[in-house]
Amino acid sequence: MKEAQGHNKNKKFGMVIDLDKCTGCGACMVACMAENNVPFREDESDKQLGTAWMRVYKMTNGKPFPETEVCYIPRPCMHCEGHGGHSPCVSVCPATATDYDNHTGIVSQIYTRCFGCRYCMAACPYHARVFNWWDPVWPADMEKMLNPDVSVRMRGVVEKCSFCYHRYQRAMEKAYYEERQEIEEDEYQTSCTQACPAGAIAFGDLNNPDHAVHQLVKPDNRHGGRPKNPHAFRLLERLGTNPKVYYLSSREWVIRAGDNYVKNEKTGAGGH
Amino acid sequence: MVRMVGERAVKIEGLEGHPVNDGGVCVLGLSGLQLLYGSTRVKTPLKRVGKRGQGHWKKISWEAALAEVAEKLGQLRDDNQSHTVACITGSKHGTIPALFKRFMTVYGSPNVMTTPSVGDTLEMALQVMHGVEAQAGYDVENADYILSFGSGLIEGWGAPVRMFRANSAWRENGTKVVQVEPRLSNTAAKSDQWIPINPGTEAALAMGIAHVMMKESLVNNDFVESYTEGYTGWKKMVLDEYAPEKVASITGIDKMVIVKVAREFAGAGKPLALCGRGNGETPGSLAEAMAVHTVNALVGNINQEGGVVAVPIPEYAAWPETGLDNTAQIGMAKDRVDGAGSDAFPLAASLLNRFAAGAMSAKDYPVNALLVSGTNPVYSTPGANDFKKAVEKIPFVVSFSSYMDETAMQADLILPNHVYLERYEDIPVMAGLQKPMVELTQPVVFPMHDTKNAGDAIIELSNAMGGSIGDAFPWESYEACLEETLGDKWDVLSEDGLWEDEAFQPAGWGEAFATASGKFEFMNPDMDLMPSYVPLNLEGNASTFPLLLMPFDSMRLASGFISDPPFVIKAVEDTILKGKDACVEVNPATAKSLGLADGKPATLSTPKGEARVRIYHYHGIMPGVVAIPRGPGHSADDKYMAGKGVNFNELIGPVEDRASGLDMAWGVRAKLAKA
Numbered sequence: 001m002k003e004a005q006g007h008n009k010n011k012k013f014g015m016v017i018d019l020d021k022c023t024g025c026g027a028c029m030v031a032c033m034a035e036n037n038v039p040f041r042e043d044e045s046d047k048q049l050g051t052a053w054m055r056v057y058k059m060t061n062g063k064p065f066p067e068t069e070v071c072y073i074p075r076p077c078m079h080c081e082g083h084g085g086h087s088p089c090v091s092v093c094p095a096t097a098t099d100y101d102n103h104t105g106i107v108s109q110i111y112t113r114c115f116g117c118r119y120c121m122a123a124c125p126y127h128a129r130v131f132n133w134w135d136p137v138w139p140a141d142m143e144k145m146l147n148p149d150v151s152v153r154m155r156g157v158v159e160k161c162s163f164c165y166h167r168y169q170r171a172m173e174k175a176y177y178e179e180r181q182e183i184e185e186d187e188y189q190t191s192c193t194q195a196c197p198a199g200a201i202a203f204g205d206l207n208n209p210d211h212a213v214h215q216l217v218k219p220d221n222r223h224g225g226r227p228k229n230p231h232a233f234r235l236l237e238r239l240g241t242n243p244k245v246y247y248l249s250s251r252e253w254v255i256r257a258g259d260n261y262v263k264n265e266k267t268g269a270g271g272h
Numbered sequence: 273m274v275r276m277v278g279e280r281a282v283k284i285e286g287l288e289g290h291p292v293n294d295g296g297v298c299v300l301g302l303s304g305l306q307l308l309y310g311s312t313r314v315k316t317p318l319k320r321v322g323k324r325g326q327g328h329w330k331k332i333s334w335e336a337a338l339a340e341v342a343e344k345l346g347q348l349r350d351d352n353q354s355h356t357v358a359c360i361t362g363s364k365h366g367t368i369p370a371l372f373k374r375f376m377t378v379y380g381s382p383n384v385m386t387t388p389s390v391g392d393t394l395e396m397a398l399q400v401m402h403g404v405e406a407q408a409g410y411d412v413e414n415a416d417y418i419l420s421f422g423s424g425l426i427e428g429w430g431a432p433v434r435m436f437r438a439n440s441a442w443r444e445n446g447t448k449v450v451q452v453e454p455r456l457s458n459t460a461a462k463s464d465q466w467i468p469i470n471p472g473t474e475a476a477l478a479m480g481i482a483h484v485m486m487k488e489s490l491v492n493n494d495f496v497e498s499y500t501e502g503y504t505g506w507k508k509m510v511l512d513e514y515a516p517e518k519v520a521s522i523t524g525i526d527k528m529v530i531v532k533v534a535r536e537f538a539g540a541g542k543p544l545a546l547c548g549r550g551n552g553e554t555p556g557s558l559a560e561a562m563a564v565h566t567v568n569a570l571v572g573n574i575n576q577e578g579g580v581v582a583v584p585i586p587e588y589a590a591w592p593e594t595g596l597d598n599t600a601q602i603g604m605a606k607d608r609v610d611g612a613g614s615d616a617f618p619l620a621a622s623l624l625n626r627f628a629a630g631a632m633s634a635k636d637y638p639v640n641a642l643l644v645s646g647t648n649p650v651y652s653t654p655g656a657n658d659f660k661k662a663v664e665k666i667p668f669v670v671s672f673s674s675y676m677d678e679t680a681m682q683a684d685l686i687l688p689n690h691v692y693l694e695r696y697e698d699i700p701v702m703a704g705l706q707k708p709m710v711e712l713t714q715p716v717v718f719p720m721h722d723t724k725n726a727g728d729a730i731i732e733l734s735n736a737m738g739g740s741i742g743d744a745f746p747w748e749s750y751e752a753c754l755e756e757t758l759g760d761k762w763d764v765l766s767e768d769g770l771w772e773d774e775a776f777q778p779a780g781w782g783e784a785f786a787t788a789s790g791k792f793e794f795m796n797p798d799m800d801l802m803p804s805y806v807p808l809n810l811e812g813n814a815s816t817f818p819l820l821l822m823p824f825d826s827m828r829l830a831s832g833f834i835s836d837p838p839f840v841i842k843a844v845e846d847t848i849l850k851g852k853d854a855c856v857e858v859n860p861a862t863a864k865s866l867g868l869a870d871g872k873p874a875t876l877s878t879p880k881g882e883a884r885v886r887i888y889h890y891h892g893i894m895p896g897v898v899a900i901p902r903g904p905g906h907s908a909d910d911k912y913m914a915g916k917g918v919n920f921n922e923l924i925g926p927v928e929d930r931a932s933g934l935d936m937a938w939g940v941r942a943k944l945a946k947a
Contacts, residue, residue, distance in 0.1 A: 021443055025299060025432075139310070139910070
């Protein structure tokens with residue numbers, strides 16, 4: 001793991017997704033595919049074989065008609081910090097192909113190091129990692145639309161959401177060029193955040209009190225980043241993965257669906 | 273906004289500050305480059321060499337293609353058969369449809385049709401009740417109580433991104449959203465209250481709500497007393513016919529829920545009722561649109577902040593008329609093949625749902641040629657198989673499509689348009705916005721292939737035909753025509769991509785109505801029209817087809833002219849498409865009674881056809897009702913799209929609304945059996 005260097009305070013980039021606003025339209029998924037050169041095949045209906053970095057799940061409250069409720073839940077990589085950078089996937093990678101960056105809090109995926117053992121996929125409790133069972137094929141003239149900032153991946157390697165790290169690099173390069181040490185909140189936004197037509201996704205530095213993500217969830221860094229906002233939650237909070245993706249919902253059953261609660265257990269701030 | 277790397281377009285992104293979209297983009301917009309660079313493009317003019325639909329083509333030059341169209345159409349004209357040529361365009365507004373219409377007029381045919389939507393029905397409702405030609409705009413941003421009669425507010429209804437933004441704002445400012453619908457759609461799932469209703473009885477609920485409001489004197493007295501006509505008679509009818517008990521038995525909604533919603537609606541500061549099922553692509557019943565409109569009128573939200581606004585249609589594409597020669601005059605005097613504007617359907621300007629039957633029967637005359645631009649009616653018209661048969665019978669079919677879609681597959685000649693990223697085109701925004709607005713599509717890349725803007729194609733065709741036809745098209749190119757036509761809007765449009773009539777103010781109640789009485793009219797005795805509940809006579813009988821099949825719309829499935837590109841197909845849920853099969857939503861209770869297990873194959877049949885589907889147990893759908901999405905089931909297109917699922921339009925036929933002539937069908941009888 002890289003240690004913090006220089007005089008800059010470490011950042012912790014994270015995401016807050018408002019499930020009350022998310023309409024399940026899928027724009028985040030498609031914006032991600034277009035930005036990150038995510039390949040596609042003829043049949044994409046077997047989702048376990050697919051390569052989506054961002055996937056929107058549909059959940060229901062399990063009640064019969066007409067008490068049924070539905071909630072969509074977009075799931076990028078959670079960029080888990082664990083305890084001191086021990087994300088589940090980073091801990092198991094034998095090739096150092098995935099790493100926790102203490103400067104940014106971003107979990108990387110280095111395709112040229114990955115040899116496809118898929119330990120990380122087994123370790124990830126969020127199914128955020130996908131495997132390339134086939135080489136990508138870009139039909140007709142579609143190679144023209146490949147984003148030159150993101151390398152395409154070959155058969156046999158694992159890939160996942162990078163929080164559009166290339167956008168961070170681009171923003172930092174611009175800042176250095178302009179003799180700045182820091183970037184503004186809006187200079188680095190992920191493709192899904194930018195595209196979301198409902199404005200349901202916020203992205204920024206969880207450590208920066210001026211950033212929307214910090215204000216929305218009020219993370220408690222002394223307690224593994226737990227949200228102080230009672231409407232905010234993280235997936236499988238009690239697993240201790242310390243994810244950097246938070247969700248907001250006004251609905252109790254949605255919050256409960258985010259973790260494995262026993263029947264009479266209370267949910268709510270601090271009770272996660 | 274398109275990110276360019278050299279000559280390559282690599283990413284479409286939203287434009288910050290855009291008054292409609294403000295940075296957001298819908299899935300189809302985000303994958304637009306896959307349309308540009310995809311394999312479904314028609315790359316050069318094509319002439320059919322095999323049988324219709326076989327897909328055997330020969331490349332020909334633009335000169336040869338246009339000369340062939342000019343010769344065929346010229347021959348028909350020489351034989352005094354100009355009226356037997358029909359034309360179908362996508363939108364009805366903007367310069368491209370206007371150029372096609374102008375061409376057809378000077379050529380001598382009244383048979384110009386456009387792709388229908390609920391916008392047509394709402395325009396008619398405003399024509400009857402307001403006496404004005406206008407589209408219905410909805411000030412959704414400023415309303416504080418939304419009562420939606422099945423509108424897919426976040427599923428493609430109106431301008432999608434604008435509606436997403438409004439939906440998020442409602443969540444923040446506490447606007448209550450009530451969704452009335454038999455199925456838990458995404459809109460229903462996001463609403464504050466979902467009221468399941470028996471399919472097709474939405475108008476009865478609207479009338480029941482009107483009943484409660486009038487009975488309990490919860491109406492806007494100022495508006496009703498001073499600015500309306502026919503109120504007393506209509507009120508008596510509603511009080512007699514639509515008591516909550518009766519409406520409860522029709523709609524299946526508890527009486528107290530009806531009363532409560534009526535009181536809440538009337539008690540809200542800025543209540544707004546919306547209609548147009550799903551994404552609004554089907555017109556629906558005129559009486560129903562009027563019923564929902566009266567719910568708005570009773571609270572006096574007509575032309576008010578947070579209400580319904582009659583927005584004038586931007587009619588800038590009105591060029592000076594040029595002379596019609598004798599042949600054209602004779603042709604233009606003939607009755608239309610779809611019956612629009614006839615004594616039976618005086619309100620209708622176009623009835624595409626009646627075209628197939630008209631063309632098949634050839635009662636007055638056959639259809640000898642068909643031009644299709646900006647739409648894919650062989651796929652998207654309810655009764656799609658009948659429509660295809662009608663097209664097969666037409667001796668000469670010309671498509672202007674950029675893509676090898678189902679309609680292009682039936683063509684004799686394809687004159688491919690540039691895709692929207694390669695061309696100029698003005699798009700008046702008609703989708704429920706509260707101000708007149710025009711968008712301009714502008715080229716961001718050079719045309720990839722040997723294609724031509726449909727506007728240029730029609731100008732060149734006119735010139736090739738010469739005479740009074742050529743005289744009507746004095747422009748040297750479509751771009752010149754567009755620039756001249758848009759006049760002072762051009763600078764704004766070419767700079768910002770969007771023109772908005774910022775000075776527009778809705779007319780006050782004293783000036784808003786141009787009916788015979790000069791007031792808002794609840795009833796039109798001359799036309800025997802009034803807001804009411806007209807039950808739909810569903811095709812098929814209930815013993816053979818015990819279920820009701822309804823379509824639903826998803827933002828991840830394009831159901832109109834353009835079909836899903838690969839990225840969007842990839843984003844489609846596995847509860848919608850599984851392998852090549854469409855999944856049909858069935859309530860677990862219904863499925864159990866039919867012995868249909870989750871995930872298993874089944875045969876879905878209707879009086880119109882049958883399809884292989886997979887059962888998807890979904891608690892969010894009313895027992896006895898089943899649903900499949902619109903959008904899949906393409907036979908043309910590439911391997912990513914074609915051959916997957918079923919085209920809902922092949923399972924349903926149009927049901928004519930006697931008041932409007934438009935298609936009022938919202939569903940069809942069906943049965944499900946193990947496959």
